[in-house]
Amino acid sequence: MEFDFETLVERSGANLKLMMTPPEVVKAGNISLDGAEPDFKSAPVIEEAVIRFAKNGLYGFTLPDEAYKSAVTKWMQMSRKTQIKPEWIVTTLGTIYSLATTIRLVCTDPDDGIIVTTPVYNRYRQAADRLNKRTVECPLLYDSVSGRYQMDFDAIKSAMANPNNKLFVLCNPHNPIGQIWKEKDLVRLAELANRYGVIVYSDEIFADNCYQGLTCPCYLDIKGAKSHAIVATGLGKSFGFTGVNHANIIITDDELRARFTDRRTRDHYGSLDPCVYECVLSAYTRDGKAWVDASNAYVWENMCVLRDYFAKHLPKARVCGGEGAYILWIDWSAYFSSGDELNEFLVKKAHVCLGEGSDYDSPLFTRVCMATPRKCLIRTLESIGEAFSKLGKEK
Secondary structure, eight states: OOOOOOOOOOOTTOOHHHHOOOOHHHHHHHHOOOOSSOOOOOOOHHHHHHHHHHTOOOOOOOOOOHHHHHHHHHHHHHHHHOOOOGGGGEEESHHHHHHHHHHHHHHHSOOEEEESSSSSTTTTHHHHTTOOOOOEOOEEEETTTTTEOOOOOOHHHHHSSSSTTTEEEEESSSSOOOOOOOHHHHHHHHHHHHTTEEEEEEETTTTTTOOTOOOOGGGGGGOOOOEEEEEEEEEEETTTTTSOOEEEEOOHHHHHHHHHHHHHHHTTOOOOOOHHHHHHHHHHHHHHHHHHHHHHHHHHHHHHHHHHHHHHOTTTTTTEOOSSSSEEEEEEETTTTHHHHHHIIIIISSSOBBBEGGGTTTTTTTEOOOOOHHHHHHHHHHHHHHHHTTTTOOO
């Protein structure tokens, strides 16, 4: 079955990604490659489900019934090769909504905090800030030669040993670096979490988007993890549902799941979005899997195009990632001395919009969304190359 990833989706004026695109970029005819959401349509099965739902005309309260939970369990087996039970699934209003629920549940004392491994998705800190909780950073160890990161387990151990740090936020695949954590790293993390009584919130929203035969291990499958794991999954990234408030939280421990569900409900959770219900039943099928596989293959080809272009035109820049999540993480430190200089070049001279590394405490990096029509990617790359040639910097 063939799918269309070449047609650029039309963004309305209210679309956040369009609203955040600098006017210089729009005027130049380039699109933003910031924001981790696709620039092509979602799967045909999603479109068909939404049309059927709208035509039926009923938008009432909806519960996750047996059919819904069966679809989720079958998808986890089909896409992730992991077996879950229907009763482990808790529907919520989104990944960060669920993180906030977990923070309220776990971090009950004024001095409690969450542990993150930076550079990491900045909305984890945002959730903690809004709840007046501390964010404890355990920076990843970066090898500028290989472009790979490692967890600093000494720092993680020290942070977990502090009884006020009750929650660890795991991102896998890791956003923005595009790596999949190896099982041995997750086993070590689980051992530390058990030793110090820390809950692990595992954001696996990008886990369906893996490349070159790689799969993202579900944290629930890691030895020793089930007693303290809260795993977030959903349509968000794999089917371009980032603007829809939805996530499936999977918790195996009965007591932890009951406590989380109670806290979720007290956060004024009403019901499952009826449109989401229809989309999950349609997307979590073999047709949906065929589309995700095809989109992953297309994104991988985009990644190769970008790597080849940088190797030829900007060889000192380090392109990181490419294991999981449809993003690449680019180290520009060989060419620019500050984030301001880099951003001035990209927006004012090249007229392109990439994700600013300063959002992830890495000002000399950019995050690039690769789920885009290839013609748009090539136009962006050529704009960068032409502008860079005018700077007079040595390649």
